[in-house]
Amino acid sequence: MGKKIFLFPGQASQYIGMTKDLCNEFSVARQTMEEANDALSMDLSNLCFSGDIQELTKTENAQPAILAASVASYRVYMEEIGQPADFAAGHSLGEISALVCAGAMNYTEALKLVRQRGRYMQEAVALGDGAMAAVTNMEIADVEKLCLDLSSPGNTVVISNYNSPKQVVISGHKKAVQQAEEALLKIGAHVTYLKVSAPFHSPLMKPAAEKLQKDLRSMTFDNMTMTIISNAFAQPYKGPEEITDLLTRQITYPVQWEASIRYLKARGVDFAFEMGPGAVLNRLMKNIEPAITVYPFGLPEEVRQVKGEMAVSANPMTLISRSLGMAVSTQNHNWDEEAYKAGVVTPYKQIEAIQQKFEQSETAPQKEDLEEVLRLLVVIMETKQTSPAEQKERIEQILEESGLTEIFPHADDLIQNKVLS
Template structure:
């Protein structure tokens, strides 16, 4: 893989039952160690949750977030330690930004795990206080969806949460307002509106109330300057230094995910290959549909991980 590669790390929604079982089986000394250390750091049975638990156990956001992060870190360890993986351009979708910062040497893995655990707990607390929802809208321009959210504001708070691709935008907010915005979007010609199975209204102003408490957690962790290019999902632009990375993680709670801008910035920095590291293939789909002629890879299963390890041993990622 001699092309310039964007290493992409997935966020919540990518979890699935037994998502790390193949990693433990095929790579016990790398993936197994990472999951065991994350389990010890948090006191959560992450190894069990990621290898044997059913899907329902992964539904609460305070569980899903550290489980996805731990699985992504396990894949990252396999690629680094068994194949000499050396990423130079990284980005993560919301939660995935923590794995991207670990990959770039900004955060230690265990600070990332602890931060994500607290992040999930705080977000879960918001969900218990607010009747929130999220819905994906397909087939309307993002600007039109912004206008629709403003129209639905008479019902309650609803905002754009994710600019995932030109044809898919996610809205988030109070349940009644999200439903009204979805109705208006359908009337305006949206191809589909799909309610998301999430437990909290992520990436909207409802999350602003937890920013100060989470910022206190962030100040307890060391943030180094990036080794390589990190593209922020909050701004869609490069992260300048460790202080910038810390500030962006605070802003990320209530700010929209600008994945369209992330991919555009990557393209302008010469990226031609896209590698999704962690469970799922959501980001691979975004890259395939957004970037004409892109070479897209994922690590979603044992076959893909093994093939990638063999390939990286012959030609490292740059």
């Protein structure tokens, strides 16, 4: 399999029932949704599973809901598949999901941030005064010209999403969007309104961008474990120091999705995994770079399909990649920030360094290298205050999937550091 990318959907992907089946089958998904409930002091799970679609579609609810669903899918992937990706990209809101899964943003803080982001966006334009609509069957240059001709002070419409060669999204004042719709229909375009409650990625969002920037400036960001592509410029983040600026610009800038996918294809990406509800990004990919295969990853049957297709022969590198996956997906019960950095972040990076060493040298790790990886994983689980029973279960799963049970037959010894001492 060639280079891989994780794709994270944006708003309008929500639907009643999302993540319900995933949570029923995978405890890590259930734990992820429970974390969101606690962080937001609301029953987000119930809203996603069986709530009212109008309530879920409200921007302040849809954004944390899609973020939580996306992180849940990613954690299931890391627990069940464990093979890291080279890149990550998210459509609009999905860019924040990508940053969370790349380790640059804290999940709990991100949930609170996107809830505020949704509120700021909704407050920027009164409910019912803004709209967004997808436009197909029309040359993009013609849509750009029409928006420019129709816009006037207090009645603005712009292209907010360059989704594919066949689709753009227009955004702005509801009246202006309706006028654009009428004009577009007359010249043969297809126009479909989106399930959103504010005109995202338009100049009308400037007040929201200013408020979000203040929140972002108060946050702390970490280095990214994957290369993240920015919506605003279709280029990679250079580092965490760019997060505040790029996420602020994203609020008023159009989403350069087509350009982002073309950038990734040019760098050798052949496979993508859509983490979260729906398959919108899969459909867009078919119109941009159909040679890139996209695997939806939001339902249990999709998890099983990917697991079957990505099954690899047992080898030591599988143990390393699965250990990284387990380190990410194991629930944390330790909120001591210093202890977490020392006992989770540092050993995780050490495992990554071991993986990179052998990938670059194309040599096979020896038993002592694998012992070190498992020792570091035990340190991570101990720091996260994982129970001994769960530690044993996870170690046994890794050994079974990597075909190395015969080399390390006693998981209890590994956990107690008897073999690893």
